[in-house]
Each structure stands twice: as C-alpha cells, then as structure tokens.
Amino acid sequence: MSTTTNEIIEKLKSITLLEAAELVSQIEETFGVDASVPIGGMMAAPQEGGGGSSETVEEKTTFDVILEDVPSDKRVAVLKVIRNLTSLGLKEAKEFTTSLPKAVKESVSKEEAEEAKQQLEQAGGKVKIN
Secondary structure (H helix, E strand, O other): OOHHHHHHHHHHHOOOHHHHHHHHHHHHHHHOOOOOOOOOOOOHHHHHHOOOOOOOOOOOOOEEEEEEEOOHHHHHHHHHHHHHHOOOOHHHHHHHOOOOOEEEEEEEOHHHHHHHHHHHHHHOOEEEEO
C-alpha cells in the first residue's frame, strides 16, 4: 500500500463510529455513490448510534420489464426483440403478445431492464419497468 493509504487507514482506526457514519455520508454526497451494502459491519453503526444520518431507504435492485401494448403494425419488430431478449420460439413469442400486459424480463438489474425497455420501445412496443 502507498504511504497515503496507510495514513488514511491509521486515521480511520482512531475515529468513533459516529464520525465514521458522518464520513460515509460525506463520501456518498461528494462522489455520488451509495454505500448501503454492509461492508464489515460499518453500516450497522449509524443505525445503532442514532447518528445524524437520515433514515436509510432501501433502494430497489431488481426490476421487471413489462410489455404493455404492441401496435399491430409494429408486431413483427416487437416479436423479433422478444425472441432476442428471451428464449422463446416464434410461436411462443406470438402467444406471449396475445395476453398483454406481461413481463418480458423479471428480476433483472436496472441497466438490463433499461436496455430491454429501449429495444422494445424502438421496435414500437409500449413498455414500463416495475
């Protein structure tokens, strides 16, 4: 480790749990990151100590991509995207579009959900993410 890293580690060893919670909060604000995943028990301290941090809101990590509607003139293009996003065959994809709204992808990351939504919308489908 570098000298700077060692100095920071030594300083961190000497701070209180309340100070550590404030440090995490400042790092989140300054760098636009989320440290809500417990790392070595450090995030449990602010809740127990009743520190100055605001209430922790659990962020949703999995999403469903729901196809709501397919215009008849865009059906072929949407079927191609559905087949690309899923492992459905042509017949199954056609049957899939007969009972909308229906989830095309379930429990996927936000990035994957956004990508699937974009593909379906470009093909002409009406999509929402839950």
